[in-house]
Amino acid sequence: MESKEIPINQRYALTVKEARQYFHIGEKRLRRIAAEHPGAEFLVWNGRKVLIIREEFEKFLRQTSCI
Numbered sequence: 001m002e003s004k005e006i007p008i009n010q011r012y013a014l015t016v017k018e019a020r021q022y023f024h025i026g027e028k029r030l031r032r033i034a035a036e037h038p039g040a041e042f043l044v045w046n047g048r049k050v051l052i053i054r055e056e057f058e059k060f061l062r063q064t065s066c067i
Contacts, residue, residue, distance in 0.1 A: 008021065008022050009022065009054075011054060012053065012054065012055075013044060013051040013052065013053050013054065014051065014052045014054055015049075015051060015052075016030050016031060016034075016050060016052065019052045019054075019057070022054070023057070023061070025067065029067065030052070031050075033067065034050045034052075040056075040060070041053070041056050042056035042057040042059070042060050
């Protein structure tokens with residue numbers, strides 16, 4: 001079976017490293033945003049690992065004046 005990688009701009013959820021590349025925001029800043037908003041709709045926690053819901057985080061960024 002051939003494995004096909006989904007382009008980053010079409011993924012539902014991104015790791016912090018993928019989000020860093022996609023949004024051009026530093027990894028430390030993304031982790032700080034996750035720590036400051038632990039129950040946010042744009043985050044999914046799997047133990048200590050965090051995934052960022054791409055579309056929800058885009059909405060968050062549109063509504064935020066500074067990050």
